[in-house]
Structures are given as structure tokens and as C-alpha cells.
Amino acid sequence: MSTIFDYEFMRNAFYACTIVGIVSGAVGYFLVLRGQTFAGHALSHVGFPGATGAGLIGLSPFLGLTVFTIAAGIGIGLLGERAHRDVAIGIVLTLSLGLGLLFLHFYTAFASQATNVLFGNVLGISLRTVIVLAVLGVAILAALVLIARPLLFASLQPELAEARGVPITLVSTLFMVLVAVATSEAVQIVGVLLVFALMVAPAATALRLTSGVAAGVLASIALAVVIAWISLSLAFLTDWPTSFWITALGAAAYVISGMARRSTAAPEARLADGNP
């Protein structure tokens, strides 16, 4: 009997999902904690013209994507508060997608890949790409461990962290670079438009279910990896796109965690309010 692991593309897909799940879960936890989830969304959009533009001039789309997301990450990090402007973000996002479309228009041979960049194509990942994802993933996690302590402080209490001498612009810019590279990794699985599903849904679910940082990060990683594995298996069985299953399972996990927390937290919260 043939199993799911008999196919090389499925094995590569599982490797890639494991690596990207770990990275997205860890980085996503801090992203949600900081209330910067839309930055992750924005970075991936800005990456789209990078990927199509690189294709146009004969470079690797992954390289173009990563360079653009890193540049955007540095921009968001340095702008800080000023980057939180709805209209400006919306205009940059649409301009990015428009530019990406223009590059596709000039390079029609790449057009067939456009869907892959937008919605991901985890079943088309080569072993070489898996190795690149692994190397970048280790680098991201190492850097995250290095900045985690000031990042946590600056995320929870930015003004106090600043007063205590934390270089908050440096910390937030470094973090946005990590988000940028993590986004590029996640795009390989779920595509530019669905990065939220891997970066945000597992992390937000984990933040609802845990009350410690280490437990939260581990839960977020576990959720992201398990969601990706189940999605791959379901995609194999149903022939529906993996990305669809990742978005559906991510949404389900988030909704269920909300209901679980309400049913356990409500009596305690009422007690607290009646006891000033």
C-alpha cells in the first residue's frame, strides 16, 4: 500500500511545513503580542512585486521576495508609530500588488507562477528550497532568542522600556527584519495573500490558551506545525489546496480557543469584578 510519504514532493512538503511552522509560530507569537499583525500582512504584499520583479530580470523569486520584505520591514521598524496609518498602509499595499501585476504583464512566461506566489504551492517545493528554508529558519530562531527579552519588555510596556534604557527602535527594527524573513518563508507554503493564516492564527490561539511566554511560544509553534501537517494530509486525501486547509484550520482553532477561554474565564472574571 502506498503511503503519503512515498512521494518525494510530499516528503519535501512535510519538511517545509515543519520548518515554516516552527518559525511562523515563534515569530507570530511576538507579532500578535505587539499588536503588529497587519505588519506581517503588509510585508508579504510588499514582497509580491519583489518576487515578480526578480522573475522578470531572471533572478529567483524567493530572493526578490525576501529582499523586498526585509526592506519593508526595516522601513516599518524605523517609522515606528508613524507606520500605523490605515490609509498609508492600504495605499502601499495596493501599489505593491499593482506593481507586481505590472511586472507579470511584462513577463508573461512567469504568469503561470503568479498563483503560486499569491496562494502558495507547498507541493512544488524542492529539496534545495527545503535546505534554504532550514538555514534561514535556524538563523531567525537564533536571532529571536537573542532579542527576546528586550523585545518582550518593549512589546508590553514601550514607554517604560524606553525609560529603562532599552534601544526600542533598534529592537523593533531587528524584529521586523525577522518578521520579513519569516514572511518570505511562510509565502513558500501559503502564498503572499494568506500569510496571516500561518503567522497569526496559531499565535493568537496560543496567546488565548497560555499565560507564560515560553509556554505561549511552544504552543504557538506546536499549533502552526500541527495545522500545517493536518492540512497537507487533508490536501493529499481531498485534492483540495493545502493553503485552503491551513486557513480553515487556523480559523477553526482561533474560534474554538475563544469559546474555550470564555467558558473557563467568565466565572473568575465575574468574581474579580465583585471584589474590588
Added chain:
Amino acid sequence: MNAIEFDKVTLTYGGRRVLSDVSFSIPQGAFIGLLGANGAGKTTMLRAILGLIKPAGGAISVLGKPPTRGNAAIGYMPQARRAHNDVGISGLDFVLSAAGGHRWGWPVPSSAEKEAAWKALEAIGATDLARRPLAELSGGERQRILIAQSLIGDPQLLLLDEPLISLDAAHQRAIIDLVHEIGERLGIAVLFCSHEINPLLRAVDRVLYLGNGKAAIGSVDEVISGPVLSKLYGTHINVVRVAGRIFVMADDVELESGAHVHDL
């Protein structure tokens, strides 16, 4: 030694002159209410004391030294800009994030840091909140966690920026009494920012009132009076006292509670 001294200090914020030529001193151990409408420069003054902005003129002295960023002798509670009602982090971890938060690496607390966090939670009577996530705490409980965080590192001066915001009257009283008691027990000066004087009447030694780029300091009766505030605002101000409460009026418009409404 004075806790804070301002000598002819001028502060600007975004190119605008917030304080000009202000001088006052606050002795160690005093409980001072820092008052003034929104935008009067209360937060800017705290940031100058913390060494985050440099005065455009004059000199500031904090505990006998010029202000420096990262001064561990100052406990600071910033104004809560975020409700923290979605944060799945326990009260203890939240307080701990401030202990050694400037160092690099993964946040594994040392035993000294854990001890400091428990000590701070104990001081504020919030050890029962330590294990519960912030998201589950009420507004008053969350405020106690924030104050506990400001006590990390045994500060000799406490700067609290609007700790009463979004609390009801009973919780406001509880927070003021708590801070007052901590200040007296530790013998440290407290600068307590508020845009309303009435909740503070029960505790403050003196008030520092900011308005129109100027400052007035003294007892409540000395500062919250028609002539003093008229001079501060540069317009005719009436101060009305009714049933132990104070109302500051300009042309029949109540100044303080008018500023208050926007924050609720």
C-alpha cells in the same frame, strides 16, 4: 536632598513650548499631585525627569543628579495606551518583563529578578494576581500590576502617569490609598499625574498645577484658588468648593471634568 528640582526649565514638545521658565522643588518623601488639563505638559515633564527629552533651557536635578535615561532609581508607570485586555501573559510575567528587560537573550528570569518581582507584587498586595493572565483581570487589578511593575528595582522616586484613568470612584480611592501608603512606607517621593483633583484630595501633600506653560506648586488651598489659577491660565477662573469637592470653572465651563470626558 530634594527628589526633583526644576531651575528655570523650558520644555518643548514637537516644536511647541510646553513649559517655559518653570522652577520648583519637590522634597524626598512628598506625595505630589501633578495636575493640569490634557496637553498641559504633564507627560512631557515626566519624560524630562526620566531623561528621555532634554530641556530647551534651564536645569533639572533628579535625586541630586542630572536626569539620565535608564535611571534605575526612578519607578515609572506610563499612561496606559493599551487596554492589555487581550494579553495572555500572567501578572508575574508582566512584572518580570521589566526586571532586567534591557539585557539581551531569552527571558529566563534569574532568582534575584523573581525575588524582585514577588517583592513588588507583595508591596502592592497583588500576589494573588500573579498567576492570572492580564486578559482576565479587571481594570483596577491591572492597574495594580502596572504599579507593581514600577516598583521593580527599589525606586527612590515614583512617577505615575494617570493611574486613575478608566477606573470607577471606588477603585480610584483604593489606588490612591495604596500609592500613598507605599510612598510613606518606603519614604520616597511620588509624583501622581491626574487631570482631576478631587480623587487626590485625601492623599496629596502638595499639588503641582501646570497650565499655559507655567506651573504653580503649593498646598491644595494655596494653588487651587481663583487668583492663582486665573494667573496660570491667563483668564478669569472661579474655584467653587461644594461638599468637599472642588470645581474649577472658566466662564461657567468646568475645566477639569471637561478634560476628563474625552478619556472615558
